[in-house]
Amino acid sequence: MAHSFAQEYFQIPVVTRAYTTACILTTAAVQLEVITPFQLYFNPDLIIRQYQIWRLITSFLFFGSVGFSFVFNIIFLYRYCRMLEEGCFRGRTADFVFMFLFGGIVMTLFGLFANVLFLGQAFIIMLVYVWSKRHPLVRMNFFGLLNFQAPFLPWVLMGFSLLLGNSIVVDLLGISVGHMYYFLEDVFPNQLGGRRLLMTPELLRAMFDQPEDPDYRPLHEEQQGEDLLQDEEPQE
Numbered sequence: 001m002a003h004s005f006a007q008e009y010f011q012i013p014v015v016t017r018a019y020t021t022a023c024i025l026t027t028a029a030v031q032l033e034v035i036t037p038f039q040l041y042f043n044p045d046l047i048i049r050q051y052q053i054w055r056l057i058t059s060f061l062f063f064g065s066v067g068f069s070f071v072f073n074i075i076f077l078y079r080y081c082r083m084l085e086e087g088c089f090r091g092r093t094a095d096f097v098f099m100f101l102f103g104g105i106v107m108t109l110f111g112l113f114a115n116v117l118f119l120g121q122a123f124i125i126m127l128v129y130v131w132s133k134r135h136p137l138v139r140m141n142f143f144g145l146l147n148f149q150a151p152f153l154p155w156v157l158m159g160f161s162l163l164l165g166n167s168i169v170v171d172l173l174g175i176s177v178g179h180m181y182y183f184l185e186d187v188f189p190n191q192l193g194g195r196r197l198l199m200t201p202e203l204l205r206a207m208f209d210q211p212e213d214p215d216y217r218p219l220h221e222e223q224q225g226e227d228l229l230q231d232e233e234p235q236e
Contacts, residue, residue, distance in 0.1 A: 013085040014208075015096050020078050023120065026061040027070060037062060041117040042108070056108060060120045073124055080127045088134055094204040099130070099181060102198060106177045114169055125174025126181070129154045133182045154178070 009017070029035045042059035046052045063073040089096040103126045107119050116122065132138075132150040140148055142156055158171035181198070188194040 013082060013093075015093060015100070016078065016082040016085050019081060019100075020074065023061050023063065023074065023077065026058065027063065027066060030062065031066055042111050042119060043117075044112055056104075059111075059118050060104060060123055062118055063120050064118075073121060076128065077120075077124050080124070080131045084127060084131050087131075091209075093208040093210075095200050097204055097208055098198070098200040099185075102181055103177050106180060107173060110173055110177070114173060116170060116173065119170075119173075122170045122174035122177070125154055125157065125171050126178035128157065129175055129178025130182055133178075133186070 012020075026035075026040070030037060030040075040055065040058040040062045042055055043052070047055050063070045085093070085096055089099075103123060104119075107122055107126075110116075111119055132153045135150045138150040140146075140150055140153055140156075142148070142153075142160075146156060148156065154171070154175050158168050158175070161168055161171050184198050185196070189196045
């Protein structure tokens with residue numbers, strides 16, 4: 001059983017595996033009181049004046065203590081990060097890492113003005129937004145209550161946050177950064193006079209782009225139904 005779990009774990013694509021694992025381990029460390037959220041949150045003053053550089057990363061790794069919100073975020077992170085990595089970024093790991101860097105840097109800059117303590121949820125919304133824009137015909141079912149097409153998913157999640165009494169600043173931040181990436185990568189280059197402005201550095205290509213494992217089994221979108229959110233078949 002342990003061997004089977006390890007085999008399935010290493011079948012998860014590398015970026016999704018690394019990010020999801022880092023988020024779970026960070027939460028576990030907080031639960032075990034090895035560290036506290038006060039050591040993780042985004043604080044520009046501490047980053048600049050006390051050189052606590054790790055906060056640039058840890059603010060993307062913590063979703064709160066173990067509970068509904070944590071499980072909800074981890075499911076969405078794993079689901080949409082993996083679908084992107086195995087879908088439109090398959091064989092393009094360097095490009096996927098570059099999207100992570102772009103999203104992380106832009107969110108950090110926005111975070112200087114938005115007074116957001118943790119940026120992980122905004123990052124998930126960015127991933128969801130990019131996936132939804134690249135799969136406009138996929139029908140979604142949310143909690144068995146709403147049926148809509150994929151591009152509305154980020155807005156449905158924002159409405160869900162509003163119903164729970166949470167601030168929607170994080171959702172708007174994720175949607176904004178996701179739209180920036182989508183526009184620069186998918187829209188502007190295809191317009192008259194447009195060109196690609198986001199170019200993946202060759203260093204990242206040398207580090208991450210490797211031949212695909214012949215035994216690798218991608219997780220197909222039609223097999224990814226979850227209790228919280230299920231995809232339906234694309235409309236013809």
